[in-house]
Amino acid sequence: MTERPLQEPTLLLLTALADRPRHGYAIVQEVDAISGGRVRMRTGTLYGALERLVQQGLIEVHREEVVDGRLRRSYALTCDGRTVLAAEAERLRATAAEAERRLALLVPNPKGALA
């Protein structure tokens, strides 16, 4: 499995599926919420990403059902997907902790400039 940091669309998509399986549009809404409205995944982009992650074995089709006469698939993280997401979360946590530690060490000098 790759040790490279995940790209943002991939990270957001895996995060959207971390707590439970979701179908296409629910993933769009979750990504929107997780990113604070900054990332809006559109239909074609989302579908391309879902196909890629299924091919990479990070997510899988959880269930297929017919809603309003249309096929709806929900997706879930695979074990590999969970491992990759956990590793990425740990990497981000370590970076954030180090940033906070260093910021706490910063002491302003009497003139207001930063030491």
Place this chain on the structure above:
Amino acid sequence: MTSTDGGRTARLLRLYPAAYRQAHGDEIAAIHAEATAGAGPVGRLREDADVAAHALRVRLRVTSTDPAGRLLAAAAPYAVAGSAAWAALAVVRIAAESRGGWGGAAVPLLDPARLLLLIAGAATAVAAVCAAAGRWRSGRALFLAGAVALLVHHLAALDLYVNGALRVPAVVAVALVVLGCPPDLPPTGRRDRAATAAVATAMFVPGAAMYAGVPGLPGADRGWWALVVLAAALFAVLRQEGAAARFRAAGVLVAVALHLGRVAAEAYAYDLAVVAAVLCGAAALAAVTVRRFRTRTGAAAEDRAVRR
């Protein structure tokens, strides 16, 4: 969903190949219907354009699951960096010439051809800054705007130095590489942004110094310096193992080809192609040697550890 919406979605789905539509059409239609429910005209148009673009990618086999799509994603940062450095050099040269710098008589900046080149160059250079800052969508939009301005310049036969028509395919090719980068694989990762910034800077700063005639440097580099930088980038990526590294190496080679296309109209283009082949061959050989040496010394260290 109204019958008008249904017809619109059906028309969009027809853009996909039949087999793909049969396998995935229902699901795409369902997501599209929910995404456009209650959306305004602009929102609908964006969703429609995104589905149409995905359908085109599926037809051309350049989605993020296709090797060609991954190659375009790998090539995009180097393509943007190379074009930006080239464009920034053109901007510096035009600005200097307008002031009579670098030994020539002052040339008016308000010449339409120069203005168009200046706009194209500035847009392309700023596009690389955006890409290096992780703002790929803004960078891509600016880059394409710059490419359009450059195309207008060349097609209008306003080119200042050589026959513009010979430069058109190069501009189209680099624009297609940037446009072809799959939207779910934007080059916004740390390595991609670092590659964009490092390659663009390494091409531009010495290139500008050579144009300016800084003592101790050769004169105007005629395109070879960019090849040195790209060969160094090739060496850097080929030192790493794995499929991702191989795609990145192929991406660098695409950037080399784009650079050669950019100078195809020049008299020295053939010489430059030879230089590119020699430099890239040497870089690949050096990277393979370094990797073998690393593997051997790593294995030897493991042996020593086992013996202890």
